[in-house]
Amino acid sequence: MKVAVLGYGTVGVGVYEMLQAAEGLEAGPVLVRPGKVNEPFKVDSIEAITGDATVDAVAEVMGGVEPAFTYALAAIQAGKHFVTSNKALVAAKGVELNRAARENGVAFLFSAACGGGVPILHNLARAVETDEILSVGGILNGTTNYMLDQMQSIGLDYGEALRQAQQLGYAEADPTADVTGLDALRKIMLACAVAWGELPQEGLLNEGIDSFTAEDVRDLAARGFVCRLVASGKRAEDGRLAAYVEPVLVSAGDAESAVLRNYNMARYEGRCSGPIAMIGQGAGRYPTASAVLRDLSGIAAGESAMFPAGCVNGAADNSAEVHEYYVRLPKAAVHSLPVAAVLSDDGETLRFRTGEVSVKTMHETAASLRADHHAVFFAACRRSA
Numbered sequence: 352m353k354v355a356v357l358g359y360g361t362v363g364v365g366v367y368e369m370l371q372a373a374e375g376l377e378a379g380p381v382l383v384r385p386g387k388v389n390e391p392f393k394v395d396s397i398e399a400i401t402g403d404a405t406v407d408a409v410a411e412v413m414g415g416v417e418p419a420f421t422y423a424l425a426a427i428q429a430g431k432h433f434v435t436s437n438k439a440l441v442a443a444k445g446v447e448l449n450r451a452a453r454e455n456g457v458a459f460l461f462s463a464a465c466g467g468g469v470p471i472l473h474n475l476a477r478a479v480e481t482d483e484i485l486s487v488g489g490i491l492n493g494t495t496n497y498m499l500d501q502m503q504s505i506g507l508d509y510g511e512a513l514r515q516a517q518q519l520g521y522a523e524a525d526p527t528a529d530v531t532g533l534d535a536l537r538k539i540m541l542a543c544a545v546a547w548g549e550l551p552q553e554g555l556l557n558e559g560i561d562s563f564t565a566e567d568v569r570d571l572a573a574r575g576f577v578c579r580l581v582a583s584g585k586r587a588e589d590g591r592l593a594a595y596v597e598p599v600l601v602s603a604g605d606a607e608s609a610v611l612r613n614y615n616m617a618r619y620e621g622r623c624s625g626p627i628a629m630i631g632q633g634a635g636r637y638p639t640a641s642a643v644l645r646d647l648s649g650i651a652a653g654e655s656a657m658f659p660a661g662c663v664n665g666a667a668d669n670s671a672e673v674h675e676y677y678v679r680l681p682k683a684a685v686h687s688l689p690v691a692a693v694l695s696d697d698g699e700t701l702r703f704r705t706g707e708v709s710v711k712t713m714h715e716t717a718a719s720l721r722a723d724h725h726a727v728f729f730a731a732c733r734r735s736a
């Protein structure tokens with residue numbers, strides 16, 4: 352199977368290199384921007400790929416929604432299988448791409464878009480054929496896990512942890528999507544659609560780690576907790592879909608506490624299988640390229656879809672998901688949440704554990720306090736803080 356590659360950056364170079372050695376796969380043309388065709392295998396127009404009858408599949412590793420979506424549709428309509436590592440594309444346009452691929456009788460796979468090298472979507476797509484999926488989630492962003500680990504294991508402050516993550520190439524020059532939880536949210540959107548055939552577009556909530564301070568680290572460590580950024584997706588009995596990202600407090604015995612550096616831990620729970628977790632590299636050239644290659648060899652072996660037929664865009668409703676939260680906020684704003692236990696009070700800042708609060712209420716309350724210029728940090732408690 353001959354594979355064209357769209358984009359020749361971090362992942363694209365890895366995909367092209369791995370294609371040279373992959374059994375049953377062959378490297379085809381690589382799309383680069385006009386003016387960057389400096390080697391014979393590179394081309395600078397999508398038509399050079401869609402019009403090439405020898406190309407069987409297209410691997411998109413450029414990023415962004417446009418022109419990736421236009422190119423994806425052109426490739427699919429030209430009868431090429433389509434594989435991507437681009438979570439922004441699949442989160443925004445996955446339903447359309449799934450429909451187009453099925454109408455044109457080609458495959459549409461995107462393992463690398465959630466979990467990098469961790470084969471969560473691949474396994475989830477197989478699991479839904481025989482089991483009912485109850486929940487999906489985990490630590491799905493390696494950049495923020497690296498930052499949290501550095502802050503909590505060696506005491507870096509937030510700014511230094513971010514600088515290190517950028518120096519090591521884990522964080523983008525603009526780290527907003529990582530630190531606000533948006534990147535992890537896009538990944539949980541994909542996992543929800545694979546698990547339940549509904550790609551949520553509204554009602555989603557993401558709280559990141561950009562409010563987490565060295566003082567929070569010290570207070571939580573004294574209480575025996577570690578903070579992780581966790582994405583959660585769940586389908587309730589009544590069909591309501593919860594999908595959100597937020598900091599979670601875990602203890603030494605919890606699996607998430609052992610996920611260090613830039614690793615991911617993706618998990619799902621099937622009614623029959625019970626909980627399953629996978630730990631591995633969530634990003635990086637070769638881990639991500641390995642997931643793209645896994646999809647391509649899967650196509651050669653007959654795999655064709657991750658989203659079920661009839662997958663639709665939908666909405667999340669996080670009002671029935673309830674947790675106790677650890678909260679730090681100015682004392683003047685304490686009336687906004689139910690206090691179950693005050694943990695510390697220095698006269699200006701209060702740390703407390705809430706009673707049960709819905710995810711929707713917690714996120715919306717924090718947003719409205721911040722709109723009033725109050726500094727707020729919150730994290731869901733697995734056990735009582």
Ligand SMILES: NC(=O)c1ccc[n+]([C@@H]2O[C@H](COP(=O)([O-])OP(=O)(O)OC[C@H]3O[C@@H](n4cnc5c(N)ncnc54)[C@H](OP(=O)(O)O)[C@@H]3O)[C@@H](O)[C@H]2O)c1
Pocket residue numbers: 357358359360361362363382383384412413414415418436437438439463464467633634635636639
């Ligand atoms: N890096 C990772 O570890 C990782 C992990 C999982 C998923 N992903 C996803 O994989 C995708 C690629 O990530 P990356 O890290 O490889 O990004 P990258 O290093 O920025 O590479 C993207 C490449 O695509 C090229 N490109 C962008 N738009 C193009 C266009 N219109 N025509 C031709 N070439 C174009 C860029 O060219 P210019 O340099 O000329 O702009 C660049 O060479 C993203 O969707 C990302 O979210 C990445």
